[in-house]
Amino acid sequence: MPQTDTVNRRIVLASRPNGLPSTHNFRLEQAEMPTPGPGQVLLRTEYLSLDPYMRNLMEEIGPTYAPSVPLDQTMVGGTIARVVASKHPQFRVGERVLANAGWQDYALSDGQDLLALGDDPRPSLSLGGLGMPGFTAYVGLLDIGQPKPGETVVVAAATGAVGSAVGQIAKLKGARVVGIAGGADKCRYAVEELGFDVCIDRRDPQFEQRLAEACPDGIDVYFENVGGAVFDAVLPLLNVGARVPVCGHIADYNSQNLPAGPNRLPLLMAAVLQKRIRMQGFIILDHYGERFEAFRREMGEWVASGRIKLREDRVDGLENAPEAFIGLLQGRNFGKLVVRVGEG
Amino acid sequence: MPQTDTVNRRIVLASRPNGLPSTHNFRLEQAEMPTPGPGQVLLRTEYLSLDPYMRNLMEEIGPTYAPSVPLDQTMVGGTIARVVASKHPQFRVGERVLANAGWQDYALSDGQDLLALGDDPRPSLSLGGLGMPGFTAYVGLLDIGQPKPGETVVVAAATGAVGSAVGQIAKLKGARVVGIAGGADKCRYAVEELGFDVCIDRRDPQFEQRLAEACPDGIDVYFENVGGAVFDAVLPLLNVGARVPVCGHIADYNSQNLPAGPNRLPLLMAAVLQKRIRMQGFIILDHYGERFEAFRREMGEWVASGRIKLREDRVDGLENAPEAFIGLLQGRNFGKLVVRVGEG
Missing domain, CATH: 3.40.50.720 (NAD(P)-binding Rossmann-like Domain)
Known part of the structure; x- marks a missing residue:
């Protein structure tokens, strides 16, 4: 089942892995569409980023790293999304943003973790070399x-x-x-x-x-x-x-x-x-405050001028995220691994 | 045999240790008194410092650390010494200096590695807390x-x-x-x-x-x-x-x-x-240029005012240096280990 306007597909952590994760550690669920409250936006995921650090968050590794994903909760992850409903003064419907909506079709945000991407023709690069x-x-x-x-x-x-x-x-x-x-x-x-x-x-x-x-x-x-x-x-x-x-x-x-x-x-x-x-x-995560702006400016110039090349390894369909992620841990990807979750 | 005016006793590296050094890895020798050439001073050792790093120098550990002691050569080490002959314009006979003369009674120096100690009443501290x-x-x-x-x-x-x-x-x-x-x-x-x-x-x-x-x-x-x-x-x-x-x-x-x-x-x-x-x-060794002066000033004040206490563990006689050094590697010393080699 592809992305729809009526159901929120999401992939949750079904069990903690022993060694290399298997697809059984994940579960694809269908949930209700979330409804934005005051100050919130509803996001529809276009691209989901898959990254090695997620393997760490599948375990209970202690309080010093980023928080673990609780069992039966949606896997975390960076996303490129469209604002499809907005009760937030700074974000309008149709706008494209960099978000952290996780492995799902729809999510709410209070806007604090969003970065507006304007009409960037290659938005998914903000999950990779520009992210x-x-x-x-x-x-x-x-x-x-x-x-x-x-x-x-x-x-x-x-x-x-x-x-x-x-x-x-x-x-x-x-x-x-x-x-x-x-x-x-x-x-x-x-x-x-x-x-x-x-x-x-x-x-x-x-x-x-x-x-x-x-x-x-x-x-x-x-x-x-x-x-x-x-x-x-x-x-x-x-x-x-x-x-x-x-x-x-x-x-x-x-x-x-x-x-x-x-x-x-x-x-x-x-x-x-x-x-x-x-x-x-x-x-x-510790460094966004001091350095992210300089990075976006400098790296943006390097990429725009062709001095730095970015290669993407794109997988289609949210349902294929677990297998793609397992492949990433084995080095089967070639370039930045992203999942195309829905239409732009 | 104690320190004399006629013979240079020295302890050389007789063999490289396997594991904890034994006294057999060292050899006490008698050598001729060295004679200072132009620009050199002759030093007579009063105190020899024994320090854990010397264990590393007994092995061939590669070029990135301090140089190893060659076989049959005098063991290296920091010393407090008297200038007993001088052909160097900046050092006069009778002066006490911090030096690197090694495990021996007498050594030559061109003055570059010497620090004049004046009439410091506790000169051996310059091998420990002040060194x-x-x-x-x-x-x-x-x-x-x-x-x-x-x-x-x-x-x-x-x-x-x-x-x-x-x-x-x-x-x-x-x-x-x-x-x-x-x-x-x-x-x-x-x-x-x-x-x-x-x-x-x-x-x-x-x-x-x-x-x-x-x-x-x-x-x-x-x-x-x-x-x-x-x-x-x-x-x-x-x-x-x-x-x-x-x-x-x-x-x-x-x-x-x-x-x-x-x-x-x-x-x-x-x-x-x-x-x-x-x-x-x-x-x-990398830091003397930039920081030694600040250290000597600040640490000197702390020690003089009693805010920092220094304890010395003193052993008598150059011939006892090997055993004392082996004890140091086993934690048998209590305080900074120095060997009293000769009279002040």
Whole structure:
């Protein structure tokens, strides 16, 4: 059943996953259309963003990260939506906005989390390179990573929403950029289309050696978004004074238990000490107030002028969101993954 | 044989240790008295500093840290010395200096690494709280840790040269300070003499629980100088935005292999991300240019006014340096460990 004017389809968290989520962890429901009260707008979803952080919110991971999704509640997520009813003075019917309506057709908002998109011809980019993932790349790379011209920047998931922006911004700042991606197609794209200097296939049996060869001067900035074996290969290559912004470690998200030994923590501590490494975690929600405006302006210019390219991997139909999301966690997407939920 | 005017006793690195060093890794030799050339001074050692970093220099640990001690060469180390002959315009015979003459009676210097101490009545403090260890505490805590009033600061080796300075400076900055030390005597001293709010015995079978109880508001700054089980207990208590200056991880220094599993690295990465932790390694040698003068002035005032107390653990005789150093790595010292090498 496609999007209609009468029913609100929504996908709720049916159960918490053990390891990699399955489609059984989600449930497609039909609910009543919500009705806006005073000061509210009713939003109809056009595009839903699917992002790795959502895997974290499927678990009860403690109070320090973004809040978990409660069982039987709608999965959270960024959306592009049309205002279809408005009791809010600043938003009129027909207007298109960036919102956080989650995995559903319709939602209410008091306007505080909305960004008017005007007549932007490519609105879904505001879920990708011009939205949260691009902003994550921008803040993590520029504010924490601080690459200098001639330095070597390494980023994994190189054709993904965050990684592709990290690499391209690093190139604009004069760095040498080494990407890591899953498969020859993605690697070729990172070099030929995105302008990375090199891109290494993480499935290559000689991955560690290939990465070392690709970084003859070591690594000055490692933008951490995958963890696992990639981080293990990066660690010995980090230079004195290296910066490691940590925005994710997707390789570990589906682990039920800690990996088998040996315990590599002392190895990390030794590297942090001996190489004076600065490692810093960040959650992009913390940075909207201070930096989002600068990001939108600067990134908007880079994208408009073609200096930064954004690739979208589009899936049709809200009902296909769970499977697409599971694929994302396995690296099956190629570009920023968005779901086309309804007509524009 | 004590210090004489005719022979240079020196302790060289006889072999590289496997695990905890033994006295067999060192060799006491007698060498000729060095003769100063133009622009040089001859130094006679009064005090030798023994510090955990020396364990790292006994191994070939790669080019990014301070240089390793070559086999059969004199062990390195900070010293307090008298100028006993001078062909240098700025240093006169009889003057007392802070130097880096290593584990020996006599050494030459071109003056560049010397600091004149004047008639300082407690010169050996310049090897401890007023020297490299105190400077390590000052830079690591203030520049990286940046404690704010009311925040909780945790430091291990709480009565050691670095830890005792970290805790006392943190108190001066208005933080709540929780120390960790080995044994009831040291814990009592940290609280009663140094003014720590609490000090936990790391040998307590309920250590993890005791630490959690001592940090009801979590940990905002963890000054990392020990690693191992202490770090494992600290990690779950770190607050959002916590800072972790890393100046050492002595618990791991004597490990031949990585510890048994599970691999706790993903746990650290998850904490760094979810709690936006900033972890930063530093080597104090990097900071003398910018910060040593401010440190000497400020710390000198704190010590002179009694606001910071410095405790020395003094061993007599160069020949006893190896055993004292091995004890230091096992936490057997109580206060800053210095060796009295010769008469003042």
